Amino acid sequence: MFKAQWEKEERLVSTVFYNFGAKLQQQSAEERIVQMSGGQSFLARQRLATTKRHNMPGVQANEFFG
DSSP states (O other): OHHHHHHHHHHHHHHHHHHHHHHHHHHHHHHHHHHHHTTOOHHHHHHHHHHHHHTOTTOOHHHHHO
């Protein structure tokens, strides 16, 4: 009986430890995304990148769209 209780507690501790680690990893990833984006959505960042690329000096817009 003691061994069964020990194994049950060991599985429980392992599960809690795994869930805790997964939650910390998720929070860390979310924080990195927010820091990298500067509060902007993915689509907003893509629009800025496209606008910057189209407004490069020495490159005419018709070269991209012509």
